[in-house]
Amino acid sequence: MNFDTKPLSGKCVAVTRPREQSTEFVGLLNAMGAKTIEVPTIQFxxxxxxxxxxxxxxxxxxxxxxxxxxxxxxxxxxxxxxxxxxxxxxxxxxxxxxxxxxxxxxxxxxxxxxxxxxxxxxxxxxxxxxxxxxxxxxxxxxxxxxxxxxxxxxxxxxxxxxxxxxxxxTIPVQSKRHDVHTMLIEKQIDVITFTSASTVRNFVAMMGGGSVTELVTHTLIAAIGPVTADAARSLGMNVAIVPKKHTVSALVEAIAAYFKITDPTYR
The missing domain is CATH 3.40.50.10090 (Rossmann fold)
Known part of the structure; x- marks a missing residue:
């Protein structure tokens, strides 16, 4: 293990929460070494x-x-x-x-x-x-x-x-649909994060509606809590990460912990 490597170095994480609420979340992910892509799916x-x-x-x-x-x-x-x-x-x-x-x-x-x-x-x-x-x-x-x-x-x-x-x-946002869709197909996004059921539903709508199961097959789904996770599962997503404490900081820690366990480069 390289102790100089940050927990999420080399990982691309999509943030779907509203842009006005994403600053702290993006900052925490970046501090862990992640590359972030902001894909706001809702606005207020x-x-x-x-x-x-x-x-x-x-x-x-x-x-x-x-x-x-x-x-x-x-x-x-x-x-x-x-x-x-x-x-x-x-x-x-x-x-x-x-x-x-x-x-x-x-x-x-x-x-x-x-x-x-x-x-x-x-x-x-x-x-x-x-x-x-x-x-x-x-x-x-x-x-x-x-x-x-x-x-x-x-x-x-x-x-x-x-x-x-x-x-x-809560209003849906239509943005970056083509870019994100292409990145998912090309397996360039490691994690998609959801912080509310609305972000889940509008992400699916942004991707064209219908089933997104195949589209996100190779991407980890991280939900801030059980209600959000249930919304994702109901729309065909396999939710891999749900923190015990339902905050963005806990979500970031849970994502880092997941890779620490599953990624052999951290062993």
Whole structure:
């Protein structure tokens, strides 16, 4: 083994998350020696009609809980909250729940304390964690337009008065389709990373739709968590890497660990 070689030296890793969220991820991969190719498959936009979001922002201090399931949800809600000249101090008494450590850290950027973070960083775990605390309370849930109904339904079943509001829209991006398709055929990409189910679905659409099983046969698929992994598997991908902790840093570490085990040059 060459101890001067970085863990991902010589590996090409495709990053499919939105460009505005890829800086940290790309930096971590590059630090490990990887060559990265950015293939953003989604981008974010404000709601088509902001009235519901504005109403939620202006009445945010009347809720008992505000629950966030992504860092983008925090950014979109808080940016609008501040733009409407609301005072963050008015939220200090509210209990906040974050789906994972990255989302919790984003809340602390706004000097907001987080009361609850589930051990498993997924919406189902949020519902399980909050079930015994939310009966008779008002819960605000600012999320993406494509978010499912399982979380608000579960919280309502637990007795909460849930206000589910669209904080931002997720829009497909059409970019680099030909280049990436060719690179996959020529086996030039070692790993494709996915950080949400939306990145999976829109990557498949970018590649022409239908089955991508044969296209990615010789490429490792790395998913940030089980929900993302399930989305990839449902669309014909063999997911090889899912970190135990569902963060981009853990994903990078898991990719490096995979090659350390499977690549004879590291032995």
């Amino acid at each position: 936009a404000p709601p088509t009609n902001r009235k519901a979001l504005d109403d939620a922002c202006n009445s945010a201090n009347t809720f008992d809980w505000i629950v966030f399931t992504s860092t983008k949800g925090v950014e979109a809600f808080m940016e609008r909250f501040i733009a409407l000249e609301n005072d963050i101090q008015s939220l200090k008494h509210i209990r906040f729940c974050a789906v994972g450590p990255a989302t919790a850290a984003k809340l602390t950027d706004y000097q907001l304390s987080v009361s609850a973070v589930p051990k498993e960083h997924r919406s189902e775990a949020v519902a399980e964690l909050l079930a015994e605390y939310v009966r008779g309370t008002r819960v605000l849930l600012p999320r993406a337009d494509l978010a499912g109904t399982n979380l608000p339904d579960a919280l309502r079943h637990a007795g909460a008065d849930v206000h589910d509001v669209i904080a931002y829209r």
